[in-house]
Amino acid sequence: MYSIYKKEIKAFFSSLIGYIVIGVFLVSISLFMWVFSDTSVLNYNFATMDQLFSIAPLIFLFLIPAVTMRSFAEEQGKGTIEILYTKPLTTWDIAGGKYFANLTLVLFALLPTLVYYISIYQLGSPKGNLDTGAIIGSYIGLFFLAGAFVSIGMFASMLTKNQIVAFILGAFLCFFFHWAFSYLAMLPMFIGSFDLFIQKIGINYHYSSISKGLIDTRDIIYFVSVIFVFVYATVTILEHRK
C-alpha cells in the first residue's frame, strides 16, 4: 500500500496538479475570508472563522473530484492498471494507497489555513477572543468531510475510463450526498414524518453538527461509515470486473 501511496504523492507533486489544487484552494478561500466585503472577516466585526468552514465544502465540491478524477480513470484509460493488477498487490492495497494519497493532498491544502487562525487570534479584541473549541471541532469536521468526498470521488473515478466523466459524476455525487438530503427533507410529503431521518442521511447534517464544536461519536461513526461504504464499493466492483 505504501509504494502506491508514494507513487501517487510523487505524481501530484512532479506534475502541476498538486500545486494547482493547493493554490486554487487557498486563493479562493482567502478571497472569501479577507477580500470580498460580504463575507470578509474584517467587515464582520466578529473574530470568527465561520466563513472558512461554510465555504470550504463548496470549494471541496469542485476541488476534490478534480483531485480524485485521475485515480482510476487514468489508469483504466491508459491500461496501466494492468501493471498494478499483475503485481503482488491486493485491490485494497491499490485503493487504500490511492485514497490516502488523495486525502494527504487535500490536507496539505488545508494546512496553511492555520495561519488564518493565528491572524484572527491576533486581531481579536481583546486578543485571543476566539472560540477555539468550535474551531478545532470544525477542523475535525472538515477533515472527515474531505475524507468522505475523496471516497466518493474515487468511486466515481473507478466507474469510468474518462477523467471528465469521473469529475462530473464525482462532483454530482458529492453535491448529492452533502446537500440534497437536507433539501429533500423539506419536501411537503416528508415534513412531520421522515424529515429528520432523511436529513440525517446527508453529510451536511453531520458536518454542521461537528462544526458547532460538538464532537458526537454518532457523527464520527457516520463519516467513517460513508468513507468505508464508498471505498468498499470501489474495491468490490474492481474485483468483480476481473
Next chain:
Amino acid sequence: MSVIVKDLTKVYDERTVVNQISFEAHPGEILGFLGPNGAGKTTTMKMICCYTQPTQGQISVYGYDTAKDPLSVRKQIGYLPEHNPLYEEMYVREFLQFVASIHKIDNKSKRIAEVIECTGLGIEQNKIIGTLSKGYRQRVGLAQAIIHDAQVLILDEPTSGLDMNQLVDIRQLIKDLGKEKTVIFSSHIMQEVQALCDRVVIINNGELVADESIEILSQRLAGTQQLLIQFENGKIDINPFKQLDAVKDVVFENGHYIFSIQEGKDIRPSIFHTAVSANQAIIEMKQDKANIEEIFRKLTKAEKYV
C-alpha cells in the same frame, strides 16, 4: 514444479474465448505461444497472471493456485503485457524504483542498475518514459518484468516494434533467461519461435491445436512437401485426388488447393491425369517445401479436408 494449465476456459458475454486448454511449462524451457490474432493467447496469459479469472479450469504456478493464492502467484511471475502500458510521466529509474518497492526488493539501486544493464537501457535511463521510442519502451516493460528475478516470465509479444539490432539483443536476453526460468512468450513471427523456443503451443479460436517440441514439429514438416494447384473452376470435388497415392492432406485456401505430399514422390503426372479424367482444367501447379508457417496456417486458418 512449473506452470500447469488444466482445462482452462474463459467465457466473455457468452463468447468462448478460451476453450478447455491444457498445457505445461517447465523451468529451463522456453515455451512459444502461437496463434492468429484473437485466438486467445493474451487472454490465457492474463489468466496465468491472475489479471482475469478463468470461467473454468485451474492454473498452478510453482504449486500455487491462481484462484486461491493470487498474491503468491504474482510474486513468482514477471509479466510484460501486450500493449506494454507504462506510466508515461515517470522517469525510467523512478518507474523501476516503484516496481522494485512493490516487490520489496532489498538493495534496490543495485538491482535496478543490473536490470538497466541487461536490458540495454543505459543511455535512456534518465529520460521520461513518455519520450522514449517504442523499442526502448519495450525494454522498460521487460526490465519491470524481470526486476524481481521471477521464476516464471510471461511475455506477450515482447519483440513487437523493435528494429533488427534490438531484436537480436532482446532475443538473446530471452534465451539467457530461459536457461533457468520458465519462459512463456507469444509471438506471431515464426522464425523467432523456431529460433528461440524449445516447445510450441499453437492455439486457434481458443482451442489447442498443437503442443509439440520444435524437433517433432520440424520432423513432421521434414517428411512433407507441398503442391499448390489452382483449377479453372475454383472449388471442385476433390475426392478423386485424395485417393491418389502419397497424398497426405488437401486444404483449400485463397482459391488454391494445397496438397501435402510424402517427400520424395512426384505425383504431378498422376494429378494431371486425374484432372483430365475428372474434366477439370489445371491453370496453375507449383511445388513447394512446407515450413513452419505452412503448418501454422494449416492448423489455424484453412478449412480442413481430411
